[in-house]
Amino acid sequence: MQYRTALIGCGRISGKHIEAYIGNSAAMDFRAACDVIPERAGERIGLYRKSGRDTEIPSYTDYKKMLDEVSPEIVTIATESGYHSEIAKECLRRGCHVIVEKPMALSTSDAKDMIAAAKKSGKMLAVCFQNRFNNTVRRVAEAVRGGRLGNILHGSVQVRWNRNNEYYRQAGWRGTWNLDGGALMNQCTHGIDLLQWLMGSPVRRVHGVIRRFQRPIEAEDFGGALLEFDNGAVGMIEGTVNSYPKNLSESLSLFGENGTVVIGGLAVNKIETWRLADSANVGDTEDKVLLDNEADPPTVYGFGHTPLFRDFTDSLDNGAEPLVTGEGGYPALEIILAIYRSMKEGRPVDLPSDFDTLSMKGIFNG
Numbered sequence: 001m002q003y004r005t006a007l008i009g010c011g012r013i014s015g016k017h018i019e020a021y022i023g024n025s026a027a028m029d030f031r032a033a034c035d036v037i038p039e040r041a042g043e044r045i046g047l048y049r050k051s052g053r054d055t056e057i058p059s060y061t062d063y064k065k066m067l068d069e070v071s072p073e074i075v076t077i078a079t080e081s082g083y084h085s086e087i088a089k090e091c092l093r094r095g096c097h098v099i100v101e102k103p104m105a106l107s108t109s110d111a112k113d114m115i116a117a118a119k120k121s122g123k124m125l126a127v128c129f130q131n132r133f134n135n136t137v138r139r140v141a142e143a144v145r146g147g148r149l150g151n152i153l154h155g156s157v158q159v160r161w162n163r164n165n166e167y168y169r170q171a172g173w174r175g176t177w178n179l180d181g182g183a184l185m186n187q188c189t190h191g192i193d194l195l196q197w198l199m200g201s202p203v204r205r206v207h208g209v210i211r212r213f214q215r216p217i218e219a220e221d222f223g224g225a226l227l228e229f230d231n232g233a234v235g236m237i238e239g240t241v242n243s244y245p246k247n248l249s250e251s252l253s254l255f256g257e258n259g260t261v262v263i264g265g266l267a268v269n270k271i272e273t274w275r276l277a278d279s280a281n282v283g284d285t286e287d288k289v290l291l292d293n294e295a296d297p298p299t300v301y302g303f304g305h306t307p308l309f310r311d312f313t314d315s316l317d318n319g320a321e322p323l324v325t326g327e328g329g330y331p332a333l334e335i336i337l338a339i340y341r342s343m344k345e346g347r348p349v350d351l352p353s354d355f356d357t358l359s360m361k362g363i364f365n366g
């Protein structure tokens, strides 16, 4: 089936949404774009038309007017993070299915409200954790779900990227507590999602430390945490935007009873270690798996938006759940907010825990 689709928020990441509409044009019929800065919506429509589609696509500066006039069936939201919740709830209330960028919200209560709004309207809500669709990640997820690593004892995620002062100067909302959060909430959120998703047990307790070492922002430019899972396993998180002088890597390591797996590369796009006790039996020796690796993507955003959007429309067609539902996007947010809370209160935080980025205002002021 083809769904009338509209875009809200036409900045940096929205190019990936356009790419995903083009890649899924049999299912997504791009009908309108909205940005409070009109040229930006025009640019995104231009990008779409460059792919050979010459239909007229209107642009809007008021998303509610767009919803009234275009009646989209799917809305994809790529505004600043602090606006996700309000806009998503309005779209759901009006009967649209919603794909929202990560992080889904900046407070647990807003995220819960979004999930409740989707339930109430009977519409689908998904969160853009597109790295779950990387070939490498799928391969590891398959091995984990198939029990090939045995029980996972500990897992670790390292996001060692560079976001320089210029990056923060380009858009005033970045690194603020009311619209963004810092290295953990913005950059590390994908890795934290993968860690909690693959470990196969809910997080019980969070010990966190954050710092604002050098970037000109309100929130953290470094975050470290230790996670205790319900089943006794342990998770470690290291997230920084201070890697000099450019992005270094994003990696995820899983240490199971019967296997060690490391995905690395620029953005969890390369299997670097694949040592599973049963490898020889199933013919996927370490050498073979490493040879299958893909090159680094041109940006850390990778190629996951197109399969994520496809999974969403396939799920609508089949009455199934998408891979990353609202409920599926929630744990990463809850964990990051618990790390913040742990820093603020100077103690470990037990989950479930309700918190929000606004409560962190002033944390580094003395």
Ligand SMILES: NC(=O)c1ccc[n+]([C@@H]2O[C@H](COP(=O)([O-])OP(=O)(O)OC[C@H]3O[C@@H](n4cnc5c(N)ncnc54)[C@H](O)[C@@H]3O)[C@@H](O)[C@H]2O)c1
Binding pocket: 008, 009, 010, 011, 012, 013, 014, 034, 035, 036, 037, 040, 061, 063, 078, 079, 080, 081, 082, 083, 101, 102, 103, 128, 129, 130, 171, 186, 300, 301
């Ligand atoms: N999935 C990923 O890998 C990934 C990568 C980068 C950014 N993101 C997320 O995407 C979101 C956007 O990030 P960005 O870097 O593209 O930001 P950006 O500042 O480049 O773009 C945001 C756009 O939203 C517009 N906007 C704000 N309020 C609006 C409203 N009410 N109606 C319509 N438009 C509105 C702004 O004018 C701006 O053009 C953030 O939540 C960010 O965390 C996700």
